[in-house]
Structure formats: structure tokens, C-alpha cells
Amino acid sequence: xxxxxxxxKIIEKDPRITPADIAVQLGAAAEExxxxxxRLKEEKILLGYTAEINWSKSYPEKVxxxxxxRITPQRDRxxxxxxxxxxxxDRVTDCYLMSGAFDLLLIYNDDSLKxxxxxxxxxxxxxEGVLSTATHFILKKYKSNGIFFEDETTDDRQAIVL
Amino acid sequence: MIDLNSKVSKxxxxxxxxxxRKFFDLASEMKGVISLSIGEPDFVTxxxxxxxxxxxxxxxxxxxxxxxxxxxxxxAIVNYINxxxxxxxxxxxxxxxxxxxxxxxxxxxxxxxxxxDEVIIVEPCFVAYKATVLFAHGVPVTISTRQEDDxxxxxxxLEAAITDKTKYMIMGYPGNPTGxxxxxxxxxxxxxxxxxxxxxxxxxxxLYCELNYVSDELSSLARFPELKDRVVMINGFSKSxxxxxxxxxxxxxxxxxxxPMTKIHQYCIMSAPSMSQFAVVEAAMNCDDQVKAMRDxxxxxxxxxxxxxxxxxLECFTPSGAFYAFPSIKNTGLTSEExxxxxxxxxxxxxxxxxxxxxxxxxxxxxSYAASMENIKTAMERLAEFTADLKKGK
Numbered sequence: 354x355x356x357x358x359x360x361x362k363i364i365e366k367d368p369r370i371t372p373a374d375i376a377v378q379l380g381a382a383a384e385e386x387x388x389x390x391x392r393l394k395e396e397k398i399l400l401g402y403t404a405e406i407n408w409s410k411s412y413p414e415k416v417x418x419x420x421x422x423r424i425t426p427q428r429d430r431x432x433x434x435x436x437x438x439x440x441x442x443d444r445v446t447d448c449y450l451m452s453g454a455f456d457l458l459l460i461y462n463d464d465s466l467k468x469x470x471x472x473x474x475x476x477x478x479x480x481e482g483v484l485s486t487a488t489h490f491i492l493k494k495y496k497s498n499g500i501f502f503e504d505e506t507t508d509d510r511q512a513i514v515l
Numbered sequence: 516m517i518d519l520n521s522k523v524s525k526x527x528x529x530x531x532x533x534x535x536r537k538f539f540d541l542a543s544e545m546k547g548v549i550s551l552s553i554g555e556p557d558f559v560t561x562x563x564x565x566x567x568x569x570x571x572x573x574x575x576x577x578x579x580x581x582x583x584x585x586x587x588x589x590x591a592i593v594n595y596i597n598x599x600x601x602x603x604x605x606x607x608x609x610x611x612x613x614x615x616x617x618x619x620x621x622x623x624x625x626x627x628x629x630x631x632d633e634v635i636i637v638e639p640c641f642v643a644y645k646a647t648v649l650f651a652h653g654v655p656v657t658i659s660t661r662q663e664d665d666x667x668x669x670x671x672x673l674e675a676a677i678t679d680k681t682k683y684m685i686m687g688y689p690g691n692p693t694g695x696x697x698x699x700x701x702x703x704x705x706x707x708x709x710x711x712x713x714x715x716x717x718x719x720x721x722l723y724c725e726l727n728y729v730s731d732e733l734s735s736l737a738r739f740p741e742l743k744d745r746v747v748m749i750n751g752f753s754k755s756x757x758x759x760x761x762x763x764x765x766x767x768x769x770x771x772x773x774x775p776m777t778k779i780h781q782y783c784i785m786s787a788p789s790m791s792q793f794a795v796v797e798a799a800m801n802c803d804d805q806v807k808a809m810r811d812x813x814x815x816x817x818x819x820x821x822x823x824x825x826x827x828x829l830e831c832f833t834p835s836g837a838f839y840a841f842p843s844i845k846n847t848g849l850t851s852e853e854x855x856x857x858x859x860x861x862x863x864x865x866x867x868x869x870x871x872x873x874x875x876x877x878x879x880x881x882x883s884y885a886a887s888m889e890n891i892k893t894a895m896e897r898l899a900e901f902t903a904d905l906k907k908g909k
Contacts, residue, residue: 377818378816
């Protein structure tokens with residue numbers, strides 16, 4: 354019997370790992386792991402695989418903004434409708450409903466501050482139900498999804514007898 | 516000219532340098548070597564533990580601690596032991612904080628042994644057991660455990676090793692180098708033998724206690740109430756919490772035995788590092804999740820290692836604890852030293868000959884999986900190539 358959480362943690366840590374390798378780590382059969390992964394995908398638990406990339410090295414023009422959005426919830430549909438609409442833009446990579454001083458947090462990527470500004474005042478601010486926005490730009494990434502952007506982890510332990 | 520070698524004490528001179536050393540020296544001179552030879556976690560200590568140590572420096576705790584340790588650190592330790600083992604110790608008098616688990620081994624030997632006393636050592640085992648007994652002028656009496664018994668201590672072997680000179684026995688489970696675990700059920704017959712010999716003290720090395728992949732229940736002879744008053748538990752944070760460099764361990768046991776150990780500690784060491792004691796409070800109280808995450812990762816690697824050993828055609832009992840596999844290399848026709856030396860020279864993977872851990876380990880090698888998954892996988896591929904070469908008679 355495969356422990357789903359253990360399986361998902363392995364995939365989260367290394368999305369490229371093969372079912373055969375997962376099977377060894379879990380002490381299960383590869384077919385069993387494949388079937389479990391299929392089930393997790395069907396049930397929309399395992400939604401996709403992403404890569405962590407240090408874009409500042411290969412594509413320094415790329416700008417990432419965190420856009421706070423305050424909105425008026427709609428009757429019966431709360432925040433969901435407007436969140437779904439704003440999520441539809443390809444360059445919005447993340448959309449969260451938040452507690453606190455604002456309601457939605459969008460993470461948005463584009464090639465320039467100007468493009469982002471246009472998105473905010475043309476698309477977000479003008480959407481029905483949006484009360485206000487506040488935009489923050491990411492200056493430097495140190496760690497994302499558990500991965501450090503600059504630290505090199507090398508095994509430099511020196512010899513010790515034990 | 517003075518012969519300085521002749522001035523070295525006989526007890527020290529009689530102990531050979533650790534056999535593991537030779538392989539480290541060889542490996543350190545070669546490039547591209549994957550080392551599965553080191554007996555310490557590859558993880559860096561969890562951040563909150565490091566931060567607690569740093570904060571103690573910021574707050575100016577840069578002095579000696581009381582000899583047996585800071586009260587809050589001792590309380591954190593006895594609470595942790597109570598929580599995990601269900602054993603109660605008093606923080607005052609029954610707990611001594613030491614410089615790693617190794618100091619505890621030395622203290623036990625020096626506090627208990629009169630010249631000529633026999634000490635039963637369950638092998639294959641950590642290299643320091645025998646050395647500390649010899650340094651203290653004791654006589655080691657070794658028991659060989661066997662692969663067919665999953666390297667568990669058998670009651671009849673213990674019974675056969677006991678004489679009227681036996682002062683104490685020392686055993687370490689989960690075991691280095693075997694990865695063997697003894698459950699409470701396995702320990703019950705050992706308890707029965709010890710009940711027939713009420714003069715024998717038990718030193719139980721449980722440094723790897725949290726690294727048990729088959730059960731969440733921690734086993735110890737100290738859990739038998741009828742034995743507790745003559746068991747000294749040696750434990751620490753080095754292995755389970757990845758805190759080897761903090762040099763912090765502890766001994767727990769009856770006041771009458773902890774007091775003489777504290778006396779030696781007081782004269783020779785003074786006190787364990789203060790900064791590390793603050794780190795220990797955080798470790799013992801708040802880090803179960805991090806320990807579990809490391810244990811899960813070791814468990815994944817353990818399974819990869821076992822498959823790798825099977826693929827390479829080496830017979831290996833399935834280790835249940837610590838972070839070592841101890842496969843037999845008997846079917847290759849090589850001694851464990853030859854196997855390790857050739858594996859290092861031909862395939863650039865460093866592992867340790869089982870003979871370093873006692874005569875009964877001579878047909879085995881110790882492979883540590885406290886290394887990255889990537890290195891483990893590459894090492895296992897090279898192992899399969901190596902055993903295939905040996906079969907072809909290369």
C-alpha cells in the first residue's frame with residue numbers, strides 16, 4: 354500500500370524522477386506507483402510538474418510583480434468569479450485568496466515594468482468589483498519552492514574516523 | 516637519543532589505529548571519489564537548532580555551564596526521553612551532558628573498570644567500544660553476532676561470555692556498522708540472562724535511536740523496570756538530529772553510576788559546550804518534524820541501497836536502522852580489506868571493510884547511506900560493474 358503523502362513529497366522534491374525509481378524508494382512495484390500517479394492525476398491532486406529556473410541569469414529582462422487586489426465579493430459567488438477571471442491571463446502564474454488587508458494576490462511576469470503597469474491599470478483595476486490594487490516588484494530571488502538561488506550545496510566534509 | 520615511542524603507555528600503544536583511517540587517507544588523495552564511508556549525517560543541522568546556538572552567543576552565554584550541564588538542557592533531555600521511551604529520569608543526578616556520545620563510552624570505562632575486569636562487547640560494533648575498554652585497562656570479551664541472526668545479540672551467546680570477572684556489557688542498537696535493530700521482544704531474553712547475573716552493568720549505546728525504519732517505538736534495556744537501576748544509556752543528538760559538530764551527547768542512569776562519571780567529566784572536560792547545550796534544548800523540544808523528514812529521506816536511500824546491493828549480487832540482510840548497510844562480500848572470494856581497496860582504486864567509491872568493526876565483520880563491508888541520492892545511485896552502478904568484473908575474473 355503506497356502512502357500518498359510520501360509519494361507526493363518525493364515527486365515534489367524531484368518532478369523528473371521515474372516511477373521505477375520512486376518504486377525502489379518506497380519499496381513498492383513500479384506498476385503500483387504508476388497506477389497511483391494516474392489516480393492522483395485523475396483526482397486532480399497531482400496537477401502538474403514545474404521547473405525552478407533562475408531567470409535573472411538567462412533572461413534578465415523578466416520582471417515579476419506581486420499584485421495585491423482588493424475586491425467586493427459578489428453575491429453567491431464570493432471572490433471566486435473575479436479570481437477565475439484574473440487567473441485566465443497567461444502571464445498570471447499564481448492567484449491566491451488571502452486573509453488580511455487585501456483579498457487576492459496575483460503573481461505576474463512580463464518583460465518590463467511598463468507592461469506590468471499597463472496590465473494593472475488596463476486589466477485589473479478596471480475589472481468589475483475591483484476596489485484598488487497595490488503592486489510590488491521582486492528585486493531578487495533568494496529561495497523559491499524550497500530551492501536556494503545562490504547557495505551551493507557541496508559535500509565538503511573532511512575525513513573523520515568513526 | 517630518547518626513544519619517545521617507548522614512553523607511550525602500554526595500554527595506548529596496544530590499540531592499533533582505526534582501520535578506517537587508511538581508507539580515508541587513500542580516498543582523500545584521489546579525485547572523483549564518491550564516499551559512502553562517513554558515519555555522520557550529510558544533512559546540515561536544522562536551522563532552528565543552529566539559530567538557538569547562535570542566539571545563545573548573542574545573549575552572552577559564552578561561559579562554562581555547570582559540570583553536568585545547564586538545568587534547562589538536562590530537563591529538555593529527560594523530558595524528551597520520557598516522551599519517546601516512556602522512561603523517567605531525574606534531571607538532577609541521573610543525567611550528565613557530555614561531549615558527544617563517545618565521551619560517555621570513555622567515562623563509563625574509566626568509572627567502572629578496575630584493571631583486569633572483563634567487559635563484554637557485542638560485535639561488530641563502533642570502533643571506540645574496545646579502545647575505551649583497553650585504555651581503561653579492562654579486558655574486552657567480544658561476542659560475535661551473525662548475519663543469519665540479523666546481527667542481533669542472542670541470549671545464549673551472552674550467557675556464554677559471562678564470567679565472574681564481567682563488570683559490564685556494552686551494546687549498540689540500532690547498530691553501527693550493521694544497521695541492526697533489537698525490538699523489546701528481542702531484548703526480553705537478554706533481560707532474562709541479565710536477571711540471573713545481578714552484578715553486571717549494562718552500557719546501552721542508543722545514538723541512532725531515532726533512525727529506526729520499521730518501528731516508531733524506541734527499544735532499550737532501560738525500559739525494563741527490573742533492569743533500569745543498572746543500565747546506563749548513552750545517547751545524543753549527533754546522528755538523529757544531524758548535530759555531529761556540536762559535540763553534544765548525554766548519559767542517563769542511576770545516581771551511583773552517573774556521579775563517578777560526572778567526577779571524571781568535571782576534572783577532564785569541565786563541561787560540554789554551552790552554545791551546543793542551548794541548541795539541544797531546541798532540538799529536544801521542537802524538532803520532531805525535521806527528524807522525521809531526515810528519517811524518511813534515509814529510508815528512501817536505504818531501499819535504493821538494498822536494491823543496488825541485490826543487483827550487484829551481494830547478500831545483505833535488510834538493515835532496519837542507523838544509516839548503514841552491511842552486505843556480505845564472501846561470495847567474491849576477497850577479504851573485506853581487499854574488496855574495499857580494489858573498489859576504491861578501480862571504481863573510485865570509498866566504503867569501509869567490516870573487519871574494522873570486529874573479527875566477525877571480516878566478510879562484510881559497511882556502506883553508509885548518509886550521502887546524496889545521486890551519489891548513492893552512481894555508487895551502486897559502479898558496485899554492479901565492480902562485482903561483474905570480479906565474476907569475469909578481471
